[in-house]
Amino acid sequence: MNNPDNFTSELLVNKGHSPGQLLQLLCEIQTHYSHIPPHAIELLSGHLNIPPVQIRTVIDFYAFLHRDARGDFDILFSDNITDRMLGNLSLLNSLCKKLGVEPGVPRADGRVTVGLTSCTGICDQGPALLINGMVVSRLDKDRIHKMVGLIEAGIPIDHWPKAFFLVDDNIQRRDKLLSHGIISGSAIDAMVVKGSDALLKCLDGSGLRGRGGAGFKTATKWRMCRDAEADEHYVVCNADEGEPGTFKDRVLLYSFADCVFEGMTVCAGIIGAKKGFLYLRGEYLYLREALEKTLQARRDAGHLGKNILGKQGFDFDIEIHMGAGAYICGEESALIESLEGKRGIPRNRPPFPVTSGYRNQPTVVNNVETFVAAARIAVFGADWFRSAGTEESTGTKLLSVSGDCARPGIYEYPYGVTIRQVLEDCGAIDTQAVQISGAAGATIPVQEFYRKIAFEDIPTGGSFMIFNQDRDLLDMVQNFSHFFCHESCGFCTPCRVGGTLMQDLVDKVMVGHATSYDLQEMRNIGQIMQKSAHCGLGATAPNPVLDTLEKFPGIYSSRLVNRSFEPAFDLDASLEVSRHITGRDDEGAHIRHEK
Amino acid sequence: MSTEKTFRLDGRDIPFIEGDTVMDAALRAGEYIPHLCHNPEFPPHGSCRVCVVDVNGRHQCSCTLPADENMDVDNSSEAITDVRRSLLQMLFVEGNHTCPGCEKSGACQLQAVAYNTRMLNPHFTHFFPKRSIDASHPEIVFYYNRCILCGLCERVSRDIDKKSVFAITGRGINSKLEFNSLSGKLGDTELSADDKAASVCPVGAILPKYKGFEVPIGERLYDTKPISVVGDVAANHSAEDSVLGNADEYSSDE
Numbered sequence: 040m041n042n043p044d045n046f047t048s049e050l051l052v053n054k055g056h057s058p059g060q061l062l063q064l065l066c067e068i069q070t071h072y073s074h075i076p077p078h079a080i081e082l083l084s085g086h087l088n089i090p091p092v093q094i095r096t097v098i099d100f101y102a103f104l105h106r107d108a109r110g111d112f113d114i115l116f117s118d119n120i121t122d123r124m125l126g127n128l129s130l131l132n133s134l135c136k137k138l139g140v141e142p143g144v145p146r147a148d149g150r151v152t153v154g155l156t157s158c159t160g161i162c163d164q165g166p167a168l169l170i171n172g173m174v175v176s177r178l179d180k181d182r183i184h185k186m187v188g189l190i191e192a193g194i195p196i197d198h199w200p201k202a203f204f205l206v207d208d209n210i211q212r213r214d215k216l217l218s219h220g221i222i223s224g225s226a227i228d229a230m231v232v233k234g235s236d237a238l239l240k241c242l243d244g245s246g247l248r249g250r251g252g253a254g255f256k257t258a259t260k261w262r263m264c265r266d267a268e269a270d271e272h273y274v275v276c277n278a279d280e281g282e283p284g285t286f287k288d289r290v291l292l293y294s295f296a297d298c299v300f301e302g303m304t305v306c307a308g309i310i311g312a313k314k315g316f317l318y319l320r321g322e323y324l325y326l327r328e329a330l331e332k333t334l335q336a337r338r339d340a341g342h343l344g345k346n347i348l349g350k351q352g353f354d355f356d357i358e359i360h361m362g363a364g365a366y367i368c369g370e371e372s373a374l375i376e377s378l379e380g381k382r383g384i385p386r387n388r389p390p391f392p393v394t395s396g397y398r399n400q401p402t403v404v405n406n407v408e409t410f411v412a413a414a415r416i417a418v419f420g421a422d423w424f425r426s427a428g429t430e431e432s433t434g435t436k437l438l439s440v441s442g443d444c445a446r447p448g449i450y451e452y453p454y455g456v457t458i459r460q461v462l463e464d465c466g467a468i469d470t471q472a473v474q475i476s477g478a479a480g481a482t483i484p485v486q487e488f489y490r491k492i493a494f495e496d497i498p499t500g501g502s503f504m505i506f507n508q509d510r511d512l513l514d515m516v517q518n519f520s521h522f523f524c525h526e527s528c529g530f531c532t533p534c535r536v537g538g539t540l541m542q543d544l545v546d547k548v549m550v551g552h553a554t555s556y557d558l559q560e561m562r563n564i565g566q567i568m569q570k571s572a573h574c575g576l577g578a579t580a581p582n583p584v585l586d587t588l589e590k591f592p593g594i595y596s597s598r599l600v601n602r603s604f605e606p607a608f609d610l611d612a613s614l615e616v617s618r619h620i621t622g623r624d625d626e627g628a629h630i631r632h633e634k
Numbered sequence: 635m636s637t638e639k640t641f642r643l644d645g646r647d648i649p650f651i652e653g654d655t656v657m658d659a660a661l662r663a664g665e666y667i668p669h670l671c672h673n674p675e676f677p678p679h680g681s682c683r684v685c686v687v688d689v690n691g692r693h694q695c696s697c698t699l700p701a702d703e704n705m706d707v708d709n710s711s712e713a714i715t716d717v718r719r720s721l722l723q724m725l726f727v728e729g730n731h732t733c734p735g736c737e738k739s740g741a742c743q744l745q746a747v748a749y750n751t752r753m754l755n756p757h758f759t760h761f762f763p764k765r766s767i768d769a770s771h772p773e774i775v776f777y778y779n780r781c782i783l784c785g786l787c788e789r790v791s792r793d794i795d796k797k798s799v800f801a802i803t804g805r806g807i808n809s810k811l812e813f814n815s816l817s818g819k820l821g822d823t824e825l826s827a828d829d830k831a832a833s834v835c836p837v838g839a840i841l842p843k844y845k846g847f848e849v850p851i852g853e854r855l856y857d858t859k860p861i862s863v864v865g866d867v868a869a870n871h872s873a874e875d876s877v878l879g880n881a882d883e884y885s886s887d888e
Contacts, residue, residue: 092814365805387680387698399885524784529783529802529809530681536724539807540758567720570693573684608685 043225046071051086054365056245058087059398061097061380061604065104066321066361074108100382100528102156102364103172103321108149112139112190116168119158119283120474120518121441121504130178131155153188157366157522158283159322159345161449162208162441162504171196172324173631175203179212193303198234204325209448212464216412217451219419226301226417227308231350235309239265242413244421246433250276250408250588251369251501252476254432257409265310267401274306274315274355275397275404277374280479281366282321282523282569284502287437290449292319292326295411296333300357304342305417306403307355315357316397318374321364330359366526367576371404372396373528384530385574388434406473406500408437409614427452433495440465442474442505452492459488461503469508472591477502478519479579482512482586513549513594516583520545522582537568541581547607551598554605558595562588641705650701657685657697660709666862667709668718669748670725670836671784672697676793679785684721684747688714719751721776726756728807730765730779731837735847738838739855742784746861761807768813770821772834773843781811781839786868791831799825811839829875 050067053059068079075098084091098104116122116131131142135153140146161167163177173196175182182203189199210217230238243258264272276299280288291299303315319327334357337343347353347430357581360378362368368377372386375397396402405413410435416424425433432454438461441447445466452461462470475485476494476499483490483497488495506512520542529535544561547553565581572578587594611630618628639654640647643665650659655678660667671682679879680698687696688708696707708714725731725744733739765778783802788811799820802813815822825832830841853859855870864870 081816090798090801091804092798092801095812096801100805102805144686274878298843299878329815387678387695396751470755524806527804528807529804532681532683532721532728534723535783535809536728536808540724540727563720567724570717571681571686571695571721573680573695585668 043158044078044082051082055593056086058089058510059378059380061087061089061094062377062381063360064365065094065101066100066363069104070364071109071357072108073113074105080246081553082492097380098607099381100365101321102525104363108145110145110149111193112151112196113169113171113311113525114151114153115156115169116154117157117159117161117165117169118155118518119162119165119522120515121162121284122158122166122230123514123518124442124510127165127168128496129164130180130183133180134183134187137242146354150193156322156364157526158285160280160286160289160437161206162284162286163266165441165493169322172604173204174206174320174322174325177620195369203467206289206325207295208294210290210451211323211440211446211448212450212452214451214453215424215435216408216415216435219415221298221301221415221418222341223301223337224299226298226414227304228340230308231303231348231353236556238305238417239309239423242416245410245416246421246431247409247416247424248494249406249438250500251406252282252498254494257405257413259376260393261306261309261403261614262574264401265404267394269400271314271398272307272310272312273397273400273402274303274310274357275313275371275374275378275402276303276317276407276410277317277369277371277404278323278407279362279374280323280368280389280407281501281526282441283481283519284441284474284477284504286441287449287501289323289326290406290439291411292323292330295499296330297337298411298414299407300333300337301408302405302412302414303357304347304355305413306368306405306410308347308353310403311403312403313354313356315355317357317359318362318368318378320362320368324361327359327361332613333358334366365575366522366527367528368602369466370433370574370576372403373574374394374401382528384528385576387573389540408501427494429491429493431495436492436499437501438492438499438503438537439501440503440505443467443470443510454493454625455491457489457491458483458497462488462505465505465508467505470505471510472506472512474504474506474515474583475499475502478522479576479582482515482583484590498576510583511594512587513592513598514586516582517545517549519578520580525578527576527580531571531573531577533563533568533571533596534580536572537564537572538580540564541568541584543607545584547605548595548598550612552600553595553598553624554600556604558588558599561585639701639703641703641707643707644710646695648707650776654701655697656687656694656699656701656707658690658703660696660707665709666750668694668750668861669866670743670747671783671786673786673834673836673866675868676786676789679789682721682725682784683786684718686714686717686721689870693717703841704861715751719748719753720757721800722748722751722753723755723757726753727758727760728763729781732779736838738780738782739839740851740857741849742838742856742868743799743836743861743867746856746864749856750861753888758875759841767863768820769843770819771823771843772821773826774825774829775841775843776811776813776820777839777841778810780837782837783809783811786834786836787831787840791829793826795831797824797831798830799823799829799831834868836867 072120165179247257248254299586366381377383669685685696745833768776787800
């Protein structure tokens with residue numbers, strides 16, 4: 040092993056001494072050493088002029104960064120509800136048993152760690168895991184068995200079978216966006232020819248709204264940013280696709296990357312940005328190499344860099360920044376904080392990023408799909424785009440379909456498609472419910488399957504998870520409440536504490552300890568979170584609980600204890616420590632509850 | 635005065651100037667909005683959420699919300715007090731706040747704001763976290779049990795003292811305060827008892843050593859008058875004063 044100082048020093052030479060690079064440097068150091076050693080912190084502190092404590096707080100914020108060494112093989116099982124439904128936990132247990140390792144604790148020889156992580160965006164090809172940052176898809180007993188052999192033999196993952204790391208696009212239905220390709224450079228050419236004002240008008244006329252889910256009008260955002268006077272303007276592509284059950288950006292970044300960058304370049308031309316960022320979630324590290332190549336090809340073709348397409352003064356380039364395991368960084372102001380190398384705590388707003396974003400300069404942050412749509416619109420025009428969709432929701436939407444259906448994958452539909460139609464097309468039968476828009480979204484029961492995917496009915500960033508009649512929806516609720524607890528940034532009281540109280544109450548229902556009083560308590564806490572949280576994560580975190588309490592009361596009531604009050608203290612659970620110490624788990628080591 | 639811009643708060647016209655938040659204007663006009671992470675001396679933060687108000691039907695954080703005409707602010711209804719009380723109860727169960735055994739009792743902002751919302755019990759299930767005490771500093775002791783993560787010491791040490799002694803680390807419910815030293819001990823930081831950061835804590839997390847019960851129970855900051863009259867802990871602290879302050883000096887504001 041190199042001297043840590045050498046590796047970090049070299050990095051600092053290559054990447055420069057800007058404090059904004061902190062997170063990027065930490066990601067590289069983590070990859071190299073499987074943790075951030077103390078002397079690396081010291082070195083970074085000196086060169087970047089950041090107090091050591093601040094560097095430590097950044098490390099502690101991101102789930103993929105560690106102060107203590109992980110194993111040489113650092114394995115994280117994706118733990119979305121869809122991974123659970125595909126049996127990820129039994130595979131994890133079997134891997135741990137075979138390797139002789141406890142979840143979350145490095146093996147004594149330092150060879151391996153095994154743990155869990157939030158949804159990795161491989162829901163259509165799960166269960167999945169990350170090993171040293173790279174995705175292994177389609178896990179089964181056989182694959183786990185082979186992995187054990189490779190790990191014990193100490194074979195680096197570069198030499199593992201390529202099939203392990205295959206992730207297919209899995210596009211099941213194409214519409215306007217995915218079937219009409221554009222020639223590289225044609226959208227920026229259209230802008231140079233028509234002029235940026237005309238193109239902004241065209242975008243306005245198309246009715247394009249943000250594809251991340253909130254649905255702000257794209258042309259309005261770009262105009263506000265352009266009109267904000269400042270030294271610099273920035274374009275940011277939000278590729279932090281962290282919403283559980285969403286994976287459409289993975290496909291766009293893999294097979295339509297050139298168009299994503301084209302859209303960003305069009306935006307840069309309109310708002311006057313010289314610099315753009317693609318903020319790529321840590322889970323998608325495996326896409327980075329190809330993305331860098333696409334960027335280089337665009338530079339070589341004169342589509343990025345100085346005087347783009349020969350137009351004097353049209354200078355723009357794009358840098359890829361990695362995330363490191365923090366769902367909250369999908370929130371645009373937290374994403375900007377993260378881009379600046381800090382903890383991803385959402386900012387107070389106003390001011391909004393369009394007037395004060397990256398380095399407090401006007402910044403456009405848009406979803407991957409939005410940039411692809413914008414590039415297409417620049418070439419094909421507003422009418423082409425408007426001819427699909429509804430009056431308020433023009434164009435098409437990519438859905439990431441997973442869960443109980445015959446054909447999971449990417450489905451592109453014109454806005455206005457009904458839930459029933461999607462279920463039919465993907466071969467879902469005997470469906471109990473669909474969770475739309477991820478963990479913070481809406482749980483849709485059978486009687487609402489006539490409803491439409493559209494901003495005016497059910498808006499979504501693209502997550503579409505299907506649950507058949509055999510599923511216990513409380514498993515989903517529990518998975519999501521634990522997810523939100525894990526991903527809460529901890530800044531505000533209602534999300535940090537309320538989210539934990541909520542999680543504990545869901546657990547209490549799950550083990551059959553809760554009473555009707557506890558359900559009312561969950562409603563109250565949910566309302567406090569909705570009313571007082573600092574950002575969208577905290578305000579929407581109680582949604583799965585509140586939604587299912589209303590629409591699926593049976594999953595709760597069937598488990599209630601028939602008393603008005605039941606203490607939170609669980610006598611049997613509290614004996615767990617003693618059972619662990621004594622190695623006993625027989626009947627006599629338990630106190631059974633009368634139901 | 636007639637050209638002055640105003641907004642409505644509990645039925646009263648509150649004048650404001652450009653750049654004011656709702657909190658700024660309200661405090662200046664003598665209207666108390668409960669708060670913990672906010673200290674008018676420093677830029678707003680917005681993390682405790684206790685200053686939540688209802689503005690034209692929407693819940694907003696008054697310390698970060700720019701004041702605007704056409705605002706109708708509810709700062710005192712039972713509904714808004716209910717939200718605040720729940721937030722305070724959350725803070726109480728998150729840490730270990732045993733008021734009777736705390737040196738800061740009676741001069742503690744968390745306690746005083748809790749009284750302001752008529753909080754009578756912690757309501758939620760206690761977390762009872764295992765937290766330690768850092769007594770490594772010669773003049774200051776830090777009680778993790780009482781820290782409410784308001785971030786004031788972090789901001790003040792960074793922005794005013796220019797030392798960055800404190801920083802909140804971790805994430806979610808595992809967030810905690812950390813100190814800027816290689817050992818992680820407070821005693822190995824540059825903190826000095828004269829630092830502004832040593833006296834901004836609204837609760838009893840950062841306390842001076844070798845001072846105890848200098849002001850008897852019954853005569854402390856909030857013992858005779860409520861926080862809505864007396865004001866913040868930090869505003870009542872001066873160089874000569876102990877951290878606990880003395881209410882009598884400030885009662886002339888009434």
